[in-house]
Every structure is written in C-alpha cells, then in structure tokens.
Amino acid sequence: MDRSSGDSRLAGGTNGADGAADLVSRSRELEGVAADAILDGSAAARVQWATPDGLELVGRGIAAEFTAGGTGRFDRLRDRANRVFSGLVHDGPDPARPRAVGGVAFHDGHEPTPPWTGFPAASFILPRVQVVRTDDGTWLTAVGDRAGEADDRLERWHDRLTVSPGTGPRGSTPGVAATRRTTSPAEWTTQVETALERIADGRLRKVVLAQALSVELEGPIDVAATLERLGRQYPNCYRFSVDHGTGGTFFGAPPERLVSKRGQRVETEALAGSVPRGETPAEDEDHVERMRGDEKFQHEHGLVVDAIREQLAPLARDLTVSEQTIRRLATIQHLQTPIEATLSGDRHVLEIVEALHPTPAVGGVPPDAAWETIRETESFDRGWYAAPVGWFDADGDGEFAVGLRSGVATDEQVTLFAGSGIVADSDSDEEWDEVQLKFRPVLDELK
Numbered sequence: 001m002d003r004s005s006g007d008s009r010l011a012g013g014t015n016g017a018d019g020a021a022d023l024v025s026r027s028r029e030l031e032g033v034a035a036d037a038i039l040d041g042s043a044a045a046r047v048q049w050a051t052p053d054g055l056e057l058v059g060r061g062i063a064a065e066f067t068a069g070g071t072g073r074f075d076r077l078r079d080r081a082n083r084v085f086s087g088l089v090h091d092g093p094d095p096a097r098p099r100a101v102g103g104v105a106f107h108d109g110h111e112p113t114p115p116w117t118g119f120p121a122a123s124f125i126l127p128r129v130q131v132v133r134t135d136d137g138t139w140l141t142a143v144g145d146r147a148g149e150a151d152d153r154l155e156r157w158h159d160r161l162t163v164s165p166g167t168g169p170r171g172s173t174p175g176v177a178a179t180r181r182t183t184s185p186a187e188w189t190t191q192v193e194t195a196l197e198r199i200a201d202g203r204l205r206k207v208v209l210a211q212a213l214s215v216e217l218e219g220p221i222d223v224a225a226t227l228e229r230l231g232r233q234y235p236n237c238y239r240f241s242v243d244h245g246t247g248g249t250f251f252g253a254p255p256e257r258l259v260s261k262r263g264q265r266v267e268t269e270a271l272a273g274s275v276p277r278g279e280t281p282a283e284d285e286d287h288v289e290r291m292r293g294d295e296k297f298q299h300e301h302g303l304v305v306d307a308i309r310e311q312l313a314p315l316a317r318d319l320t321v322s323e324q325t326i327r328r329l330a331t332i333q334h335l336q337t338p339i340e341a342t343l344s345g346d347r348h349v350l351e352i353v354e355a356l357h358p359t360p361a362v363g364g365v366p367p368d369a370a371w372e373t374i375r376e377t378e379s380f381d382r383g384w385y386a387a388p389v390g391w392f393d394a395d396g397d398g399e400f401a402v403g404l405r406s407g408v409a410t411d412e413q414v415t416l417f418a419g420s421g422i423v424a425d426s427d428s429d430e431e432w433d434e435v436q437l438k439f440r441p442v443l444d445e446l447k
Ligand SMILES: C=C(O[C@@H]1C=C(C(=O)O)C=C[C@H]1O)C(=O)O
Pocket: 208, 210, 256, 271, 272, 273, 274, 334, 361, 362, 386, 404, 405, 417, 418, 419, 420, 421, 438
C-alpha cells in the first residue's frame, strides 16, 4: 500500500471556481436540547468530545474528511485541512465555529486490522451538523456547500431537535457475557522481563507495555449512554467517541491532556505514575505518599516531564513546568505535572501534537528503542489506543487528549486497552495489577 496515501474529501462539495466559498456554515442557539440528541437514529458518521472544563461537542455526517498515513501524516493532514478551512465561510458565534474532530493511530504506518477496520492512520471529520455546548449556551451548526444548503440543514435540524430534544441519561448497561485476554499472566511476565533486560543493558530506560481485553457483551452497547455514565464517574476526565460510519466506534474517558492550544498559548501535562484508590481518605493518602516518596515512581514520571520539555522547547519562546500534583480519579491516582508554554510563532495544533506524540507516558525513552520493544513484544494492534484524539479549527487551535481508558466497540463486542510504564525495578505482578485497574473505567460501565 502507498504509505503516503491520503485524501481530503468534500462530501458533495463544489470547487468554488467562481471564487465563491466551497463550504458555508450557519449556526443558531438551542435551548433545552441534549447535545447528543443529534446522534439518534441513523448510521451516519458521528463524533463526540467533552472536556473536564465543560465544552461538549457532538457531530454527525461528513461535510469534509481528512485522512493521511505514513511518516508525513501530520503535514498532509494540515495541508488538506487548511485547504478546506480556507474555503469555508462561517456565519455564527465563535463557540459554534466548525471544528474537525478525529484522531490518529499510535503508529504512523498503521494498517487497520479488526477491530480497527475503518480507522486509518489519521482521520478527521468536519461534521455536517454539530452541536456545541459551553457554559454560555448551546449552538447548532450546519455546514453545506451552498448557503441555501446550510440554511435548509440548519432549519431542518432545529425543527427536529425542538420536537425531539433528547432523552438525557438513558438505558441500562449492555452486560458482559465473557472476556478474553490477548496476554496471559505468563506472557506478560515474559514481556516485562524482556523490557527489563533491555533496560539493564542500557538500550532502553522506559517503555509502556499494554494489553487488550476483548469483551463479549450480552446486548448492544449505546456508546453515547456509556459516555454519559463515564462522565458522571469521571467528571475530571475527557470523553470522546469516533465512529466513521465504516466500522466500529472508538470511545473512552481519558484523564490525560496531550495539548490544548489557543493562539500562542499551549497547555500540556506529564501524567505518569499510578496507584489505586484506598477504601478511606487515609488509605488514599497512604498510597499517594508511597508514590510521592518512591524513587521508581519519580524516575518514571521525571522521564515524561523531561521529554515533554525537550519536545516542546524548540517550538516555544517560554515554557513553565509547574509543581507536581496528584490527579485523583474514581479508581486510580496519578502523579501529574502541568506544563505551559508560549509558542514562538504561529503554529497549528497538529504541529504540537506531532512534536509530543508519543510522550513517554505511553511510549518510552529513547523513543526508537521503545517503539521497537512495543512492536516486538505486544501481541495485538494498538490502533488508535494511546494516541492523540481531539479537534482543531480553521485557526489551527484545538485540544487533544491521549486515547486512554478506552475501547473500540463493534456490534456486541468491545476491545479494551490499557498499559503501564516499565522502568528499572518494575515488578511484573504490580504492573499487571496496574493494567487491570486501568481497564476498569470502561469495563465497569459495561457490566
Ligand atoms: C498507559 C496508560 O496510562 C498512562 C500510563 C500511566 C502510568 O504508567 O502510570 C499513567 C497514566 C497514563 O499516562 C493507560 O491508561 O493505558
């Protein structure tokens, strides 16, 4: 296959040969409508994105799609997106502006195999219909290839949502019929030992090894409802789902921000080092104190902070690493270090994504030896797991999470993914337990 293959598709678009805009977008405010009401009742492509600070974004249908593979995938995506966005005229308030939503695979040479059918090495969708909710209001946006088409679509959807404003929290969990691991405890021990040998002989300092868990459901999954429940359990995490309409749905509730960019301001973080929650506040603190004071955890975390600093510094004119804190989630606690920067010029958020992915929170140090170890030891396809997922706009601003605490749903099956960082002194049994803990957020919502 042509590794540089890729495409930017304007669904039903014209070329604007007369100088008119290729795409037009129109918005109007909505009241009393659930953002995911536009997802009901069809097999169209659909995307969802929500941040801990309250932005909620839901899209369906394809006004334009950008895909790319191979080593230059980020450049090609950017070129294609710039071409489409430069021909798009938006008439509406800033929060309602059209955004391209999607993600990339962990490896740039990704060739989709099940359950990743329909997920190329990089793919973003500019939805035909989008609902954005912020603290200031909710807006419906429609994109079309002529003003008339966008207006008609906007009115049609406005009427439809007024009649069916969405049901709010829905349905029961699908139920778990059976689970199957890709990696047995014995195989895991061998994989961790392989990594530890490479660390001992100096080739490697850290690698994140992962596992997949295939879950057979008792009934069909409602991904939007599952995300809703995850949002209640994990309010300080992101939530996303991506369904291209050609395969499964990748979804999850990741705690980790890869980058958010607005103008020249960039925020990212190191999130690495994990311990369970305790039964009591005192037990929570005991776990945290053990992690804070432990050389292995601090080494594992410090490698991530150093790598982010090195990867971001060439693009920034100032960079601030804040004090280490604790990110406490419903089932797990992490060491976290916030990092902020001012960029040295105008840059697209995809440039920052490319510079940062994969951080050693999901890859390793040095990157090449880590990638080699991941490829040689893991027995499943990472696909989009542990890779950037998020959105960008016409200005090249946007926000990306790391696609963790996630799974890909196909019919009545969900494949979950989770991993943990291996450094010198890691213990394979403890790392096994950590991986099982990281399956829990999504697994608990399926049971
Ligand atoms: C790899 C995962 O999580 C990452 C690895 C962590 C660790 O090794 O401590 C912690 C948070 C994430 O950066 C996962 O959730 O699958």
